[in-house]
Amino acid sequence: MTFQDQEFIDRDPRIERVLIGSTDLQRRVTELGREISSEYTSEDRPILVSILKGGVIFLSDLVRSITIPHEFDFMAVSSYTGQNTTGVVKINMDLQASITDRHVLIVEDIVDTGLTLDHLLELLSSRKPTSLRTCTLLNKVDARRKEVRIDHKGFDIPDEFVIGYGLDYNEQYRNLPFVGVLRG
Template sequence: MINILDKTFVPFISRSSIESRIAELADQIGKDYAGRNPVFIVVLNGAFLFAGELVKNISLTCEITFIRFSSYSQTESTGNVRQIIGMEESIENRDIIIVEDIVDTGLTMAHLLKQIKDRSPKSVEIATLLHKPEALKTPIDMRYVGFEIDNKFVVGYGLDYDGFGRNLDSLYVLA
């Protein structure tokens, strides 16, 4: 068990399981994008550890850029998506892979997909470490999913509770 602020969390998915699954995703992306130069758009802050592990396991020539959104307050999605830092690079006619830590309601991802598709990419796929199918409020097609999980609040491996817990090397679930 670990305590973060006023909450207690218990172990959920180990570092070794996470790293093994990310290597599998990287292998699949490498096969799917062989001979192409995708642009990885990493959604900050949560996806930084997942993205780092993912791209270090990919042998493709690629570009990496970052975008930041916010829709959470404490342990709940607010339902309002705010763009905080935008992407400046041209993605017209490029293969895009959005790298996200977790897709739960799908609201942030739907917002991001619209913005990206408005910039005329060649293709767009999503790679997410975690997916909560029960929490979806809008349908999202995700090609690369690390783990499908129940609709529970998790921290670690980039995911946080009010800014804390991102540095944990495993995933923990609210007790």
């Protein structure tokens, strides 16, 4: 844990602990960028699809570690209210770009139940991309209700409600440079 990580914890007693520190996050994001870069050629020019709002911090760091030409676009999808999943996936904002005949990489901040990613895979697959792969920073295996394929993952984490590095609780804590856990 860095001094900055500790400073955030000291200022907010609702943060119970750091689960993944900022140094470990940056190291793993760089590794994921290398993995993804080795999977495509420069001619492939994949399009990375980030899920708003949580995925934007991860995507911002990830794209700077990908060494091949690529593009990115965004979707807004909801299935949570507060700390609870509704189980219903709703598309609030769709892609601007066409993904037909394109290599597509879905970039998620977290996969827990698998319901959102399963829905996205089905939806985007119907648009006939050349390839459709997945990348998630956080993988919450014990919360899984629907098995989904994850091609690139940053960290397996326990089934706890996490915040930081784009993840929020009622729109708060996205700015934390680490992934943390709130007090019960």
